[in-house]
Each structure stands twice: as C-alpha cells, then as structure tokens.
Amino acid sequence: MTTYFSAAAEAAKPKKEGVIADHKMSEIYAYESLSKYEGLRGSLVIRAPTTYVGVEIELEKVKLNSNVPSSFEIKHDGSLKLDGREFVTVPIRVCYLEQELRRLFACMPPPLVSPRCSIHVHLNARDFTSQELYRFLLLYLIFERSLFNFSGGRLNSIFCSPLHEDIGRVKGEINKLYAQDGVRLMGWSKYFALNIEPLWGVPMESAKIGTVEFRHMAGTTDVEHIIEWINLIVGLKISAKKMDTQELVKSLNKMNTISSYNHLVTEVFKDWAAHLLSQPTFKEDVEHGVLMAKMTLPIKKGEKVKTEIEIPMGYKGDNACAA
Numbered sequence: 001m002t003t004y005f006s007a008a009a010e011a012a013k014p015k016k017e018g019v020i021a022d023h024k025m026s027e028i029y030a031y032e033s034l035s036k037y038e039g040l041r042g043s044l045v046i047r048a049p050t051t052y053v054g055v056e057i058e059l060e061k062v063k064l065n066s067n068v069p070s071s072f073e074i075k076h077d078g079s080l081k082l083d084g085r086e087f088v089t090v091p092i093r094v095c096y097l098e099q100e101l102r103r104l105f106a107c108m109p110p111p112l113v114s115p116r117c118s119i120h121v122h123l124n125a126r127d128f129t130s131q132e133l134y135r136f137l138l139l140y141l142i143f144e145r146s147l148f149n150f151s152g153g154r155l156n157s158i159f160c161s162p163l164h165e166d167i168g169r170v171k172g173e174i175n176k177l178y179a180q181d182g183v184r185l186m187g188w189s190k191y192f193a194l195n196i197e198p199l200w201g202v203p204m205e206s207a208k209i210g211t212v213e214f215r216h217m218a219g220t221t222d223v224e225h226i227i228e229w230i231n232l233i234v235g236l237k238i239s240a241k242k243m244d245t246q247e248l249v250k251s252l253n254k255m256n257t258i259s260s261y262n263h264l265v266t267e268v269f270k271d272w273a274a275h276l277l278s279q280p281t282f283k284e285d286v287e288h289g290v291l292m293a294k295m296t297l298p299i300k301k302g303e304k305v306k307t308e309i310e311i312p313m314g315y316k317g318d319n320a321c322a323a
Contacts (some may be wrong), residue, residue: 190206252294
C-alpha cells in the first residue's frame, strides 16, 4: 500500500550543496508572541489539542445580555447589517475553543445567522517551512470542493474564491515555494478561500500574524460543527508536515482510482474522513481536485511541454499536426 509519510527519512538525508535551506516561517518573519490564554477543556474530541487557531464569528441581530468572554474581542464589520457584530478570539489552543464558543453564545439570545454571516478560521502556520506549505497547498487543492461542501456552501461568494477557479495564477505562485525558501507570494489574493497572506502580511489587506486563513464556513452557532471543521483543516496541517514532497508528487501523478482517493483521504483526515467520504459527490470532487493539483506541479528540467501553435492564415508549409 502506498504511503505518503516518509518525512523522517527525508530529514535524515544530508543537505546537498546548493540546495536552498528550508526554514520555518517564524525564522524568516517576526511575529508577535502567541496568547497564553488558559481555559476549560470541552467534551468534544479534538485531533490536535495544542494547535493554535483564531476564529472570527459574524452574527446579526446581536443583543448581549452579559459580558462576552475575555477570549473574544468585539468588532464592527461593514458587510453586516441589523446590529451585526464580529467576535474575534485571541490566538487560542483548540482544546479550549469549545467552551469559549459555548460561553460566547450563552451571552445573547439566538442571533440571526444571515447569508451575510461567515466564520473565518486562522490556523497557526508559523512552524511551516516552504516545503511544508507547498505540500499543504497541494493537499488543500485535492480536497477543496469536499471542504466547501462540509463547511456550508460559500462556493459562490466573491469573498471566498476557490483556488481552482484561478488555477493558472495559483500554479505560478505555489511553484515559487517549490523552488525558494521563505518567498512571499505577492500574487495571492486576500479573497481566496484559503488566504495565506497573513504569513508575511500585505499592507491594507492582511496583517502579518503567521496564519493561513480558511474563509469557507457559512455563519453558524453550531459549536460541534465548528470544532469538526477545525479538526478537518488541522488534518491538512498534520499531514503536510509529515509527508515527503517527492513521494506526494509521485503518488499524485499516479492517482486516478477511487481506492487511491479513499486511501489518501483516510490517511490525511483519520477519524474525520467520513465527513468527506459520505458526500454524494466525493469521487467527482476529489477527481477534479487531483486534476487541479496536477496542473500546478512544476515542469522537470528538460521536459518538453506541448503547447498550441498558432498557424498564420494562408500558410502552405509543413503540417504542424504531424509533430
């Protein structure tokens, strides 16, 4: 059975002369210290309890009947109406998030969760190297449609654009990660469903906080659903950090059967894989995602790429189709 996890073997290999060092983002960019917030653990199963996240929750018709927990800051968002508010957590370990969410929602009568509302999750990525971020993006592309399906259907939002809708631009950006260490992908978009700008910061767009932002989730006050969403995206990070780049690329090039899709989704998401496997369009969605990921792979040195050739009108020379 194919395995994608051989990072230990990769790490043991001696560095070749001329190979770019693969530093962690925290070794390249300066970030403020993470919060030391301590809270109470909840009852829901958490895949990676010590992983830091930041959660932004948008709600309308908010009528507070008590003070919100100190783990949240209240902000105004111009996209919200009807007494809309945005509640933003401090950087917090996932093990404490369930109880903090329950305390927040207990502070108010049931709010309005309109189509204007959404939930953004910032996943700590300061410990990513460029190669780990590269693998993370490949895995994300494979499962992008399935993740949209689970998170509530913001597929058509102009503020949450799927990467596969601009795959040429995405390819150009993530190939920089494959070849360089600590490169800023300045052609990225803040409104991509997966926004990685917070890793290096872009003035007037994204603060430099050392995270990758998932903008997919529709507004909700369902604590269990929010926690399960975080368990899924944490799975992408764990897998990206364990995998070997060449093994992943090699397997990706060969991946074309439902059994290989099932194997990968189970390896990446473990006990939470059922959230994707149970979707009626899982096979078609992952098949599309694999194609998108393959389209971003770098061309090997010396490899010829077939391109369309424009033939001037009236040209009577050799038949170009014979090539």
